[in-house]
Amino acid sequence: MLPMAFVMPKTNTIIEARQSELFVPEQEHPSRLLKTLEPLYRTASGAAYLGDSRDILKAMPDNSVNLVFTSPPYALHFKKEYGNVSKADYVEWFLPFAQEIRRVLNEDGSFVLNIGGSWNPGSPTRSLYHYKLMIALVEELGFHLAQECYWYNPAKMPVPAEWVTVRRIRIKDSVEHVWWLSKTPHPKADNRKVLRPYSADMLRLAKKGVKTTVRPSGHNINASFDKIESGGSIPSNVVQDQFANEMLIAGNNAANDAYTKRCKASGMKIHPARFPATLPEFFTKLLTDEGDLVVDPFAGSNTAGAVAERLGRRWIAIDLLEEYLEASKFRFGE
Template identity: 55%
Template sequence: MNSQLIIAAIASHFTPFYTKKYGQAYLGDCLEIIKLITDDSINLIITSPPFALTRKKEYGNESAEKYIDWFLPFAHQFKRVLAEDGSFVLDLGGAYLPGHPVRSIYQYELLVRLCKEVGFFLAQEFYHYNPARLPTPAEWVTIRRIRVKDTVNVVWWLSKTPNPKADNRKVLKPYSQSMKKLLKNGYKANIRPSGHDISNKFQKDNQGAIPPNLLEIANTESNSAYLQRCKAARVKPHPARFPQGFADFFIRFLTDEGDIVLDPFAGSNTTGFVAETLQRRWISCEIKEDYVLGSEYRFGE
């Protein structure tokens, strides 16, 4: 699907808040904007919507009890606009039950509904580990000391069909020193205690290690160019930004240059910025004007 046709369809009702070489940012309700997008036209939807947190945040969030019913209308539209080999990556933080040191299972209930009711396939689950996250919730972690700090978001990689486009060769990690030594000195083929047969093929240099589904990406941009520019312009930045490394991993892994990436809950538009850098077409939607205004500062303006 030509991205210009998609933009023209959206532009019939919405004017882009700003436009870059590869994409457009829109101010408005993403549900209304996505309804204008043609079926089977988006290669990747990657987003981190407002989580179902116990405490209300300024960017808006539903309670765990209401979250699934709130989210499903978006999910039906996401599936409609995805290409046959497209992917939907959903980053979700967890929540405790109000007043109790036990967890909500809303993320898992949502996953079941997305697969059973909407018709998505679970391609793979990921875990986004942020080692820099503060020890919260304070009541259970730092005051009563009956829980450890929560540093992981679940990430559901969903697909429209059982065979989404993906290539892990695009996201290889540098080899460890021990692996470099093995490749240099060789390895004696043998049976491991677990019963796995490690053949001579293990010595092949694949130019990097295949990454795990635990993504360790710290979110520590306390003095980034984006924040500095927002401060200089007296624009309030988005308080819950996900790191560029998160978007970079999935955009490289699941798309090719020229593909179309959509972030329906764009916030500070990390996704759009990374997509622009990687020469992917992109569309971002954000309902709060302050956040869209500030997001343009990611692009150096």
């Protein structure tokens, strides 16, 4: 790989970044789509913009994005330093962003939204704000719900403490919703790109064979296991591994990755609500091809952009807070 220099307009500092082996040079660089805006920084295949994503999305042309993958601030009971909107106002707040997201998506593009649930204040009951948002996205803006997926995150804290650890009348949350939405009922997707290794039982049955039988449900089980040749098993809608032979649970509390280490070494603030690379990696592989454009309008530490670059996709990241976007440069090597 050849090193590629890029300029950060804010500081005019030349930074050396490794050019992705998979980057398709004949594709237009994403920064050219926003001709009137200057990115905070750019890499071989992407650009990060500082500002309100509603304004920056408006500067992008129609039907220009293959995948929008994002995790906006949740409507939590307690205020977070990176900003979050109240449950009562959340749907009204988010829909203007979603309108622009739908406009910039290609006809076969996808919008993948990671959003966490919330407890009602002072009560051991759950808020419905995120379900109301999903319904509004479909019924008011015209998105299609391609599939409900879930992120298994064992690093979640046992909260609210009053109900989970003090009174012991509720159990710990360990999943978050990941809604796969699309402009049409037939977005681009290929589950062969995210096949998982076959289990030991599947390999054993393929070798040993099994008698043709009928399950109590009436489902026919055939003796043939020809599909074992497809290269792997179809994954479930619970995202929890990194396509490795051994299970690697997808938590978000990594303390020894390169981004975290470099933030600590330089005294820069670590984003407190990061998602693991496993999450955008799964959907980027499933829903895009090399050279496609991936956009994250609430980029934070820009995990999605770093994954897109590694996978040979182009990317645009947008965030409102400069300190987090500045630190996201650490995701792109030395």
